[in-house]
């Protein structure tokens with residue numbers, strides 16, 4: 444009985460050149476047994492990985508998985524016996540050793556469908572040291588027809604021994620022209636697409652996130668806060684009006700604005716600004732501070748974000764206040 448074709452995963456448009464390279468390798472039988480796909484959050488790594496997983500498990504793949512075979516149907520239904528996904532447990536940051544032991548057992552078995560066994564680990568940098576060490580043996584002697592796909596936003600945080608056993612595919616920030624039609628379709632126009640692509644630093648999926656109503660509202664609130672601080676408002680009072688749970692996004696915007704301010708302070712060039720709508724505000728801010736101090740604040744913001752991501756700062760309210768106090772000190776200096 445012929446089955447109705449299912450929708451198969453495809454890479455996002457700006458990743459098509461990388462996808463064609465992968466397909467060529469697969470067709471030549473030269474796909475490595477372990478791939479590390481890295482790139483900033485919002486670049487679209489998952490679309491590339493999922494397309495590859497589907498094509499690898501598919502019984503008669505072409506440019507993508509076929510969408511018609513039994514394997515494609517199983518995958519679309521959400522379960523394929525030869526696919527194992529490893530991620531942190533719900534609400535946890537780390538990938539611990541237990542699920543990696545499961546991986547080792549999984550690669551020791553024969554594929555049930557007679558094809559490839561595929562293991563997807565995401566985010567790979569979440570593996571703790573014990574988990575990473577446990578994975579090494581499988582990465583070294585995976586047996587035939589096994590594909591490991593490791594996804595990572597920050598590959599430098601992986602153990603070097605893990606990195607060196609994978610073929611590393613680093614995804615670069617795409618050209619605006621390759622993303623604009625896709626973004627314009629989702630954001631309702633070219634202007635919007637251009638604005639949010641820039642604000643997101645060239646990360647298309649991040650651009651979509653930033654353009655969501657709640658994110659837009661937060662951005663506007665932060666612009667108001669920035670304006671208030673430039674006028675000399677009291678930072679702790681300003682902090683009380685912001686949602687401390689948004690601390691990561693608040694720091695993210697802070698970093699983006701500082702990078703703009705530094706660019707403006709160093710070269711005066713306005714064409715490369717990520718947030719050109721803030722130029723008037725930037726001009727007022729640059730008057731009062733030196734580029735060296737902006738750099739120092741930028742380092743601070745990056746460090747705070749890193750600590751928050753690792754659960755190192757348990758008090759987001761304090762982090763938020765400290766951040767705004769530093770901003771305002773700089774603006775008043």
Ligand SMILES: [Zn+2]
Pocket residue numbers: 500501502503504508509510511512513514515
């Ligand atoms: Zn198929």
